[in-house]
Amino acid sequence: MTQLFVIGAGPGDSDLVTPKARNAIEACSDLVAYGLYLDLLGDVCNDKAHHDLPLGEEIGRAKLALDLAASGKTTALISSGDIGIYAMATLVFELLDQQLQGKADNPAWLDVEIEVIPGISAMQAGAARVGAMLGHDFCTVSLSDLLTPWETIEKRIHSAGSGDFVVSFYNPKSRKRDWQINTARDILLQYRPASTPVLIGRQLTREDESIRIIRLDQLHADDIDMFTMVSVGNSESRHIVNGSREWVYTPRGYRKKLV
Template sequence: MTKLFVVGTGPGHADLVAPAALKAIKASTDLVAYGLYLDILGEVCDGKKHHDLPLGEEIGRARLALDLAAAGKATALISSGDIGIYAMATLVFELLDRQIQGEERHPEWLDVEIEVVPGVSAMQAGASRVGALLGHDFCTVSLSDLLTPWETIEKRVHAAGSGDFVISFYNPVSKKRDWQLNAARDVLLQYRPASTPVLIGRQLSRPDETITITTLAELDAKDVDMFTMVSVGNSESRHIINGTEQWLYTPRGYKKKL
């Protein structure tokens, strides 16, 4: 049985690529990914057959990876961050599900052994750069309405607001989507103070990383792009400043025990 590794390689820095991910890549002959991810990984990808499909070809990448593995090639389907969070793993299993339901004509896919290798997500990388923003209950919401109707996204933002979750927004802005982040901000302002701290992390752990700490009232889509992750604290999240250092954290409730 041939193996398909479904691999998350973390946010970008080589030190944040898990040993299990490196092992899976080294064990593969064929690598399927958006080309930038392979470029970032560097020499660990040398000597492998690269199958570079552009952004927007996610379904094609998943199909190709399954086809290669079914043909007997040790294959790694690679994504940045955690491949199970808004990434390629779900497509692999959706295609397998469709095959089981008789909606695909690739019975050979079902003979492929799948191993999902997790990676550090953008929200974890961002939170670590500013302290412990994810220290209590949190959730994530993708603001891309390309696959999910805005009405559903808005309902989830309301739920996160009323539940007082720390919330990390993935896919906050793109060239064609420039209003959703501000709309989500306005929803959250109904539930938590305007002074609530917000982390804006761009190109996290990569050479051109930028970290900005602002407030919910000052959050604006014009300061964000498609390479950015936004995390909004809950009503108890704290912004502390010590000289030139500043930190964000969300208390867990130890105050009564201190």
């Protein structure tokens, strides 16, 4: 049986690629990914056939990976972060589901052995950079309305606000979409203080990484681009400063035990 590894390569720092992901890539003859992800992985991708499809070609990427594996080539489909979070893994299984319903055109996909290998997500990398922002209940919301209606996204933001979750926003802005993050800010301000700490992490763990900690009422689309992830604390999240070092943590409720 042929093999397809569906791999999360982490946020960008090669030291954060898991040994299991690295071993799987080394075992492959063919790698399918957006080219930047292969560049970030470095030498482990040497001597492999690279199949680089641009952003926006996600369906083509998933089909190609399944086709290569079905043809007998040990293949890796690679995304940054965790490939199961707003990434390619779900598309692979959606295609398999279609094939099982007779709506796809390659029955050989069903003979492919698939292994999903998780990676460190951007929200985890960002939270670690500033301390322990995800220390209590949290959720993620993608602000991209390309595949999900804005009415659904807005409902989820309200739910996150009323539930007092720490919220990590993926896809907060693109070239054609710049108003959603400001709307999300205004919704959350209905549920938590203006002083709530916000992490703005751009190109997390990569060479040009930048990190800022601001207040919720200071959050604005002008300070964000498509390479940015935004995490908003809950009503209990704390921003502490020790000299030149800043931290954000979200307490779990140990305060009474610490007294």
